[in-house]
Amino acid sequence: MSWMRRTLLSVFHYPVKWLVKPHTIPSNVESELGIDRQKPIIYLLPSNSVTDQLALKMATKRLGLPDPTGHLALSDHEYPTCLFLRKTQRVLARGKVKTDIEKVFTDLFHIHRENPELDVQVVPVFISWGRAPGKGTPDLSDLIADVAAPSWLRKLFIVLFLGRDNFVSFSKSVSSRAMATQHGSDESIAHKLVRVASTHFQRKRQSLTGPTLLERQELHNAVLGSAAVKRAINEQSKQKNSSSDQARQDARKYINEIAADYREGLVRFGDRLLTRIWNKIYNGIGVSHSDRVRELARNGHEIIYVPCHRSHMDYLLLTYVIYHEGLVTPHIAAGINLNFWPVGKIFRRGGAFFLRRSFAGNKLYTAVFREYLELLFNKGYSVKYYPEGGRSRTGRLIPPKTGMLAMTMQALVKGVNRPVSIVPVYIGYENVMEVKSYLNELKGSSKKKESTWQVFSAIRKLKNYGYGYVNFGEPIHLNQYLEKQIPHWRETLPAEPDKKPAWLTPMVNELANEVMLRINRAAAINGMALSALCLLSSKNKTMSESELSHALDNYLTLLRQAPFSEDATIPDNTAEEMLSHVLKLERFSVTNDGYGKLIQPQKDAAVFLTYYRNNILHLFALPGIAMAAVFGHKACRRDYVLRLVAALYPLLQRELFIHMTQDEALAYTDKLISQMIEQGLLREQGDCLLPPEANNKAFHSAWLLSRCMQETFQRYAVVLTIIEKERVVSRGQLERTSRKVAERLSTLYGMSSPEFYDKNVLSSFINALRENHWLDSAADGALKYCEESAALRQDIMALVWPEIVQHLENVELH
Numbered sequence: 133m134s135w136m137r138r139t140l141l142s143v144f145h146y147p148v149k150w151l152v153k154p155h156t157i158p159s160n161v162e163s164e165l166g167i168d169r170q171k172p173i174i175y176l177l178p179s180n181s182v183t184d185q186l187a188l189k190m191a192t193k194r195l196g197l198p199d200p201t202g203h204l205a206l207s208d209h210e211y212p213t214c215l216f217l218r219k220t221q222r223v224l225a226r227g228k229v230k231t232d233i234e235k236v237f238t239d240l241f242h243i244h245r246e247n248p249e250l251d252v253q254v255v256p257v258f259i260s261w262g263r264a265p266g267k268g269t270p271d272l273s274d275l276i277a278d279v280a281a282p283s284w285l286r287k288l289f290i291v292l293f294l295g296r297d298n299f300v301s302f303s304k305s306v307s308s309r310a311m312a313t314q315h316g317s318d319e320s321i322a323h324k325l326v327r328v329a330s331t332h333f334q335r336k337r338q339s340l341t342g343p344t345l346l347e348r349q350e351l352h353n354a355v356l357g358s359a360a361v362k363r364a365i366n367e368q369s370k371q372k373n374s375s376s377d378q379a380r381q382d383a384r385k386y387i388n389e390i391a392a393d394y395r396e397g398l399v400r401f402g403d404r405l406l407t408r409i410w411n412k413i414y415n416g417i418g419v420s421h422s423d424r425v426r427e428l429a430r431n432g433h434e435i436i437y438v439p440c441h442r443s444h445m446d447y448l449l450l451t452y453v454i455y456h457e458g459l460v461t462p463h464i465a466a467g468i469n470l471n472f473w474p475v476g477k478i479f480r481r482g483g484a485f486f487l488r489r490s491f492a493g494n495k496l497y498t499a500v501f502r503e504y505l506e507l508l509f510n511k512g513y514s515v516k517y518y519p520e521g522g523r524s525r526t527g528r529l530i531p532p533k534t535g536m537l538a539m540t541m542q543a544l545v546k547g548v549n550r551p552v553s554i555v556p557v558y559i560g561y562e563n564v565m566e567v568k569s570y571l572n573e574l575k576g577s578s579k580k581k582e583s584t585w586q587v588f589s590a591i592r593k594l595k596n597y598g599y600g601y602v603n604f605g606e607p608i609h610l611n612q613y614l615e616k617q618i619p620h621w622r623e624t625l626p627a628e629p630d631k632k633p634a635w636l637t638p639m640v641n642e643l644a645n646e647v648m649l650r651i652n653r654a655a656a657i658n659g660m661a662l663s664a665l666c667l668l669s670s671k672n673k674t675m676s677e678s679e680l681s682h683a684l685d686n687y688l689t690l691l692r693q694a695p696f697s698e699d700a701t702i703p704d705n706t707a708e709e710m711l712s713h714v715l716k717l718e719r720f721s722v723t724n725d726g727y728g729k730l731i732q733p734q735k736d737a738a739v740f741l742t743y744y745r746n747n748i749l750h751l752f753a754l755p756g757i758a759m760a761a762v763f764g765h766k767a768c769r770r771d772y773v774l775r776l777v778a779a780l781y782p783l784l785q786r787e788l789f790i791h792m793t794q795d796e797a798l799a800y801t802d803k804l805i806s807q808m809i810e811q812g813l814l815r816e817q818g819d820c821l822l823p824p825e826a827n828n829k830a831f832h833s834a835w836l837l838s839r840c841m842q843e844t845f846q847r848y849a850v851v852l853t854i855i856e857k858e859r860v861v862s863r864g865q866l867e868r869t870s871r872k873v874a875e876r877l878s879t880l881y882g883m884s885s886p887e888f889y890d891k892n893v894l895s896s897f898i899n900a901l902r903e904n905h906w907l908d909s910a911a912d913g914a915l916k917y918c919e920e921s922a923a924l925r926q927d928i929m930a931l932v933w934p935e936i937v938q939h940l941e942n943v944e945l946h
Contacts, residue, residue, distance in 0.1 A: 140182045141201055148186040151295035156191045157302065157426075157458030164423045165304045167197070167255060173213065173305070175200045176256045178333045179282075180216035180231060183291050184259040188214070191300040206250065207243050211236065217330060220283060237322035244312035253305035256329055258336040260301065262294040263455070264396040265342045297400050301336060301458050339429035342460035343512040345394060355387055355503045356380065360630060364499035379496065386500040389471075392463050395481040399461055402482060406452050413597045415713070417449070418656065420701045421604040422457040428553050428607060429459055434509050436540060437462055437516040439557035440651050441523045441530075442747075443564045445600075450516065450557060451482070453602045463508055465517035465536060491535070499630075505536075506543040509552065519647055525570040526887040527746030529652060529789050531896060532644040534637075541640055542632070544610055545625065556605035556650040560747055562598025562660035562717065567743050574886040598717050601656035605699055608646065617642065645789075652750050653791040654699040659710040660717065661748045662687060664741035667720075667731070669836040673738050677729035679832055681707050686811060686833040687752075694800070694807045696751045697791060742885045749840070750788035754781075754801045755808070756841035760931045763838040767820045770805060777801045779927055783848070786900040787893065813837070843885050845931045850874050851897060852925035853940045859917045860910055863898060870894050873943060877936065 161167045175192075177184055188200045198204075200214040216231050244250050282290060306325070314321050346354075355361055365379040372379075410417060428435055439450055447464060455461050466484040470476060476486070485508075491498045508515055521533035544552055564570075614621060617639050625633055666683045667673050675683075685707035692702060703710060715722060721734045733741055757780060761773045781797045784790060792800060805821065808814040812830040815822040823838075824831040851870045855861060861869075874889035887893045898915075901907045906924050908916040929937055 137182075141186065144182055144186060148183055148291070148295075149190065151291055152183070152187050152190065152298050153296045154187045154191045154298045154300045155456060155458075156195060156300050157456075158423065161195060161197070161302050164426075165302055167253060167302070167305050169196060169198075171251060171253050172204055172206070173198050173253045173255055174204060174211065174308075175214045176254055176329055177214060177216050178218065178258065178330075180219045181259070181287060183287060185214055187259055187298050188257055188300055204252070206240070206252070207247050209239070209243060211240065217326065217333070220287070234319070234322045234326055237325055238318045240308060241312040241318040241321055244309055245318075251307055251309035254308055254311075254325075255305045256303040256332055256336075258301045258303070258333055258340070260299040260337070260340050261290045262297045262396065262400065263299070263341050263460075265345050265394075296404070299340065299458060301340065303332065303336070335430065335432065338512075339426075339460065340458060342514070346507075346511065348393075351391060351504075351507070352384060352387060354507050355500060356383055358499075358503045360499045361496075361503050363630065364496040368496045383496055383500050386497050387504065389468075390485050390487065390501055390504055391480075392483050392485040393480045394463070394483045398478070398481045399455065399483070402448075403452065403455060406448055410449075410452070410600075414600050415596070416599050417453065418599060418601045418603075418701070419453055419457065420602075420656070421654065421699060422453075422459075424604055424607055425454075425459055425555055426457065428555070432550055433609075434512065434548060434550055434552040435459075435462070435514040436552065436554045437514065437557055438519050438537075438554050438647050438651075439516070439559050441518040441520050442527075442559055442561060443523060443566055445561070445565070446518075446523075446559050447479070447484070449600055450559060450602060454514075460514050462514040462516040465515070467522070502539050502542065505539050506546065506548075509540075509543050509548045512550070519644060523566070523570070525574050526885075526890065526893075527743035528749070528787075528887065528893075529648050531892070532648055534640045534644045537644050537647070538632075538636065538640045541610070541614070541636060541643070544614065545621070545633075545636075552610040554608040554610060554647060556608070556647050556654065558601070558603040558605060558651050558654040558656060560601040560603075560656040560658060560661070562600075562658050562714075562744070563596075563719065564743060565597065567740050570743065571739055571886055574890065596717060598660060598713070599658060601658060601701070603654040603656050603699065603701055605650040605654035608643070608650070613643065614639075648789040649791040650699075652789045653697045655696070655701075655748055655751060657688075657691065657700070657702045657748060657751070659684075659703070659714040660719070661744040663711065663714050663720075663731075664745040665748065665752065665840055666836055667733060668738065668741055668745055669839040669842075672732075674730055674732040676727075677711070677731060680731055681711050682829060683833040683836055684710055686813060686830065687837075689811060690755065690804070690807060690813070691751065693810075694803050696800075700751065739886065742887070746885075746887070750790050752837070752840050753784050753788055753790060753844075754797060755804050755837055757784075757931075758801055758805055758808070759813070759834055759838040760841060760845065762814060762821050763823055763835065764931050767817075767822045769819050770802070770821060773805065773821065774798055774801060776927055779924060782904045783897065783900045784844070786903075787844075787896055808834075842931075842933065843888050845928055846877065846933075846936050847874060847888060847894070848897065848928050849925070849932050849936065849940055850877065851894065851901070852921060852928065853943070854945065855907065855915065855917050855921055856925060857943075857945055860914050862914050866898060866915060867891060867894055869945060870898075873940075873945075876943075877939065880939070881936065 158164045162169070167173070175188060177188070185200055192198065192200055198213055202213050203210045204213050215233050215236060217233060219231055240252065311321055311325060312318075316324075361383060365376055365383055368374075368379040368382070369376045425435060437450065437454070439446060447466065451461050451464065461483055464479075464484045466479060466486055468486045468488050470479060470484070471486045480486070485504065487501060488497070491501065505515070517536045519532040519537065520530040522530070524530050540552070618624070618635050621633070621635065624635065662684055663680065666680055667675060688702060688707060688710075691700075705713075714720070715731070719734065719737070721732050723730050754777060757777055758773050761768055761776050777798060778794065781794055785792075785797075790797070805814065809816050812824055812828060813834045815824060824834050850873050851866065854866060854869050854873065858866075871889050871891055871894060874894070878888050901921070902909070902915070906921050908918045910916050
């Protein structure tokens with residue numbers, strides 16, 4: 133390293149340290165990228181920049197990696213630990229100026245041939261200042277836009293204005309030993325490495341900043357000039373007997389109503405503001421499996437994020453996480469109800485595009501929206517939309533709406549110029565700020581219209597909400613999915629361009645279900661949800677601190693030893709640490725009766741806990757059935773439990789979106805039983821399964837587990853009892869009567885769950901009964917009692933509390 137370089141690094145060390153805050157991507161370079169801290173490392177950067185090298189030095193110090201401003205001794209030769217592809221531009225000149233990097237790599241490969249034990253890790257590192265995408269029309273703001281190799285004068289402005297938005301993105305290391313053993317001369321191998329690195333850095337920039345921004349006029353021309361919108365304009369002008377100019381004007385209004393107006397500056401400001409808010413209201417945000425999405429971005433995929441919808445916070449939290457994971461922030465499909473002043477304008481500039489709740493009957497609006505969505509895909513913008521169509525009021529996943537997925541598949545069929553992948557995302561919270569309003573809506577109160585006052589009121593009430601969780605599920609590669617589901621789809625496309633192929637709707641329905649399964653497959657266990665599950669299963673919703681801590685420990689061990697899925701996440705902390713954290717959230721009432729602490733929900737707040745329990749109930753459905761069977765029969769054989777699971781699983785899978793096939797569910801249940809025996813939650817005598825002895829410490833945990841699915845069994849019993857008593861009943865009458873009886877049971881026996889009598893949950897169960905042939909159908913569509921439904925009712929009644937069975941046997945329906 134020349135004395136000039138050392139002097140510059142020394143002079144700019146403290147100014148850069150004060151001005152720059154590097155964000156490292158990924159945060160764990162060992163697990164995701166396989167970088168070995170014990171092996172020698174040479175960093176490869178795109179341009180010869182002192183500030184880039186100093187930002188990298190700050191990042192490597194934090195990660196415990198070698199200093200990029202030092203030297204590496206290899207076989208009596210010294211090499212700098214940082215190499216550069218090109219020099220920076222001169223102030224008054226343009227064009228790329230290469231460094232002598234090819235010569236350095238040629239020498240390095242020559243040394244490798246002479247020293248077979250030598251292996252250096254070449255780690256490409258892309259340094260980004262800000263995340264501004266390119267613009268079609270240049271302006272003064274381009275002065276601080278990060279470009280490939282800016283001059284020192286331009287870099288001065290970039291560091292001054294964007295130093296707090298510096299991203300140091302590491303890539304997988306390249307083994308110099310593996311490169312040196314390739315065929316060809318050292319010079320040709322070095323040339324190939326430099327060429328591949330240059331392409332890699334171009335893709336890296338694209339994955340961080342996204343495509344060039346759409347100018348407004350370009351957007352209008354693209355949408356209005358499409359064949360589908362032209363046809364819709366002509367059709368509307370004929371139907372309404374108006375001029376095509378008027379219809380065209382309507383189309384322009386629709387574009388302005390729908391389209392985002394992305395501004396990177398607002399996103400940077402939002403990042404700083406949200407960092408302050410998250411630090412105030414969350415103890416931390418857990419992010420898992422983000423490496424999957426970075427891999428898709430590296431491979432040039434069009435990425436569509438499809439998350440569950442718990443809260444209005446989802447919009448901000450997921451975009452914030454995506455930004456900090458080094459990915460392009462997506463354009464977000466938002467309900468038109470959020471397009472109110474000033475929030476609508478802020479969201480629009482943050483990348484939100486707005487859609488109406490229904491497109492029915494408005495072909496022009498449908499055509500405009502579809503063309504806009506296709507334009508985003510073809511331009512390479514990542515997109516985010518919520519398959520449930522609205523926020524879950526119960527904490528469960530809502531059966532998906534398929535409109536956006538259908539338009540995505542239609543765009544794919546028309547031709548998107550790169551592979552398209554859907555990324556399911558599980559979002560979870562230890563506290564949801566809207567939970568009280570959700571429960572009021574479930575009880576019948578009307579949904580409050582969003583307003584500016586609501587926003588400020590919500591901000592004013594922000595408090596400690598514990599941890600938030602974002603888990604990226606297993607991606608669905610749509611091109612491969614389409615080929616697998618409909619191998620000859622190209623031959624079956626209708627001649628009319630606006631007509632849907634016959635296979636589209638059933639295929640999209642299957643796709644929507646698969647998305648929901650993968651969301652729940654990536655669930656995040658947290659202390660609040662697990663504590664809620666325990667307390668709601670206890671008889672009086674009250675537990676001693678030692679009982680609750682022991683139950684948490686049992687369930688954490690069970691899930692760790694018999695994982696629900698590879699994608700589900702479990703905290704590393706102990707049960708005691710988890711409970712201590714949950715109590716600090718001040719959502720429970722804690723008293724001391726002289727024998728120890730008693731924990732229960734705060735007054736009239738037990739119903740709120742159902743929301744958090746329902747987030748993870750699908751993980752406990754199978755162990756809950758097994759334990760309920762053992763406690764219900766006092767003793768039963770393992771094969772009886774498996775037969776019961778085989779009967780109930782299709783119904784539970786439909787309701788709770790559990791990802792396993794029936795065979796997988798049976799194998800998993802068998803594994804759970806073995807693990808519960810090992811933990812002492814079950815006993816085995818001969819070929820019988822029994823509960824633990826009452827004096828065994830594990831008894832209480834097992835008893836709670838036997839009760840966690842009780843409300844589900846009771847709801848099933850209500851529907852099947854009404855069918856048995858009525859013999860033949862219309863679907864509408866069955867839903868109404870079931871809801872009425874369930875409401876009465878809720879009042880009599882203190883059920884805490886609003887979804888116990890929720891019409892959507894009841895309707896979903898009745899659908900599942902029909903689809904799985906537990907009911908017969910009459911000629912007029914009415915539902916008929918049959919032997920299969922009688923057998924199912926008998927199995928379920930054996931799991932239900934005796935007082936509920938007695939009430940249902942005596943209930944008068946008329």
